[in-house]
């Protein structure tokens with residue numbers, strides 16, 4: 001049976017790297033006595049996969065983890081897991097997926113972020129966003145990987161960008177196909193808008209991971225399952 | 229501020245103990261003076277953590293040496309080293325306990341003290357500073373570090389720490405100062421307070437005399453030992469690190485001590501007598517630990533697990549865990565039908581390799597070191613394994629053993645050759661390609677409290693020569709393509725010997741090396757022999773006398789004031805026997821009267837022949 005969990009990674013836990021987080025969850029499941037499914041072989045491992053790694057240092061309230069179990073525990077699973085977790089990693093919700101569901105990793109196509117200045121200092125965001133982003137013809141950034149450099153037009157890859165209650169809310173292309181880190185976009189945007197930007201001044205929070213596309217719209221990965 | 233692996237410093241791992249800061253709480257900062265990933269893998273600290281935190285009046289917290297990236301920042305900005313759990317300065321604790329697991333961590337001890345803003349020398353500390361106490365295997369010669377510690381704990385933590393902490397409470401309530409406390413603590417079995425003893429050294433580093441300064445202080449400090457392992461606390465709720473540490477698994481300590489008297493092996497002597505936990509106790513502990521930690525792997529810890537009398541039922545119990553997806557990491561067992569069968573169940577035979585530790589290549593040399601293992605047994609074990617489908621073998625040896633001749637050195641690759649031959653004797657159809665034999669040699673360091681404590685070391689160049697003899701001999705062999713040889717640079721070896729065997733004057737050397745920037749010496753990437761060479765020069769340390777000289781039989785050693793149970797007479801007997809190439813039976817075959825029976829427990833009281 002396939003399950004999908006949404007969880008938070010906040011506070012000091014933002015310093016825990018992706019592989020360490022995977023190991024942490026394996027241990028949470030084991031401590032909780034969840035009847036996990038395993039791969040075959042000499043060193044069987046639990047069948048679990050994350051939708052998308054979170055950069056070390058970034059907090060999130062909308063991480064997604066898929067797993068396979070043989071049976072459901074007697075106790076409500078989020079409560080059970082939270083009892084065996086630590087502060088900063090909290091399971092928010094669990095859903096059951098159809099057996100033929102694709103894994104979250106292959107589905108993610110966008111992510112929502114909220115961005116604020118740690119100092120609380122505000123800017124006339126609405127105007128800046130309109131002038132320097134929506135009304136601009138293009139906003140090009142260069143994405144460097146080990147092998148290549150690609151120039152991306154952010155106008156194609158940012159699906160929504162606005163001010164909301166004093167913070168910036170951003171929906172941006174993510175996942176295996178066209179992944180854009182929010183920092184990359186923000187740096188380019190701030191530069192264009194003439195705002196000084198030291199990465200350490202900003203707090204970026206990942207809010208949720210989504211699937212879908214611009215034409216048909218985006219939905220949360222959790223909505224593909226049924227409540228338990 | 230970008231530092232590597234910030235998770236090293238968070239202190240929020242599962243099963244961490246957090247206590248509220250009640251008044252009069254004894255705060256014990258427990259330090260492993262190396263990086264988190266190494267320190268967190270250490271069982272001894274987990275045991276002490278459990279032991280201390282069981283006490284309502286004590287809070288034991290962890291401290292590790294910050295990696296140089298953070299260490300530098302802390303030094304620059306004057307940030308004091310903190311304990312992980314409370315994130316408060318170490319210097320605010322009542323105690324700073326430092327475990328001394330290897331000599332190459334000695335400069336890190338100074339690093340930890342300096343970062344903690346605690347005076348490096350015991351004599352400069354005041355009542356505002358924590359009491360600095362050392363423990364662990366290197367305390368079997370604590371003298372090179374004596375000036376930096378207020379006291380040392382000699383032996384197993386379970387025995388005397390309660391009395392030690394109770395005494396502290398009483399002294400604190402009575403408003404007594406640290407000197408009074410230390411003076412009284414010296415009366416507790418296992419506690420050594422260096423400042424209460426006077427040692428006189430010759431210019432070449434030789435100990436001339438060692439005497440207590442006050443009548444009420446014991447003449448010799450006795451090592452303390454647990455007699456009944458089934459009854460002492462064990463960390464059944466181990467801390468579960470987020471980072472991948474070296475031992476990312478449940479570790480089950482099946483026994484302490486070793487029945488075999490390898491003459492080079494300090495642990496085999498200083499942890500006598502052999503004492504076992506019973507199978508029922510171990511089953512209960514492992515069940516509890518797996519449940520509380522969620523670890524997906526379990527391994528056994530001891531000096532020689534094959535000698536554990538309950539091995540078969542214990543391993544069978546562990547095999548049952550596999551149904552729950554738990555991996556079994558087997559310690560290196562003696563290779564026989566039973567161990568091969570067990571191994572084939574838990575590892576992929578094609579991928580895993582088998583380990584043999586003959587330690588010496590020739591039978592003559594194996595008799596000298598009392599490694600009771602014959603070539604026949606090794607070859608038979610290997611053949612059995614090859615028939616079972618294995619084709620990878622690792623062989624561990626030492627070079628530079630007392631009395632080693634060229635013949636003995638050439639016997640190392642020769643043994644590997646014979647193992648390769650045994651492999652190619654198997655019909656081609658039933659072999660699994662080529663065999664891969666890895667020879668690995670380390671250089672022998674004569675350690676205190678071993679029969680080889682009288683032996684001399686070799687100059688670094690001579691160690692290199694010997695490694696080259698192995699290479700040269702290997703090149704003449706038929707199956708050289710199936711044999712790989714790994715050896716380590718000997719630069720650390722002589723230094724390790726020096727720090728292991730020297731006395732109090734070495735504190736100057738350690739300080740000088742530290743002042744010149746030596747830290748994390750156990751890390752190849754940090755170890756800088758030039759800093760040490762300069763410090764040796766500067767302090768006039770006589771390496772020749774301390775390391776390159778066969779010690780006189782009646783020479784006074786810096787560590788002789790410790791009574792570890794095993795007597796100097798026994799060690800001397802063994803030293804003499806080794807020079808005659810005579811072996812000594814193990815403790816189960818026959819008691820050799822080493823002295824450890826005075827602890828009234830363990831193997832000494834199993835039924836057997838006595839001399």
Ligand code: SF4
Nearest residue numbers: 815819820822825832
């Ligand atoms: S007293 Fe005898 S049995 Fe006991 S440890 Fe020593 S040699 Fe072994």
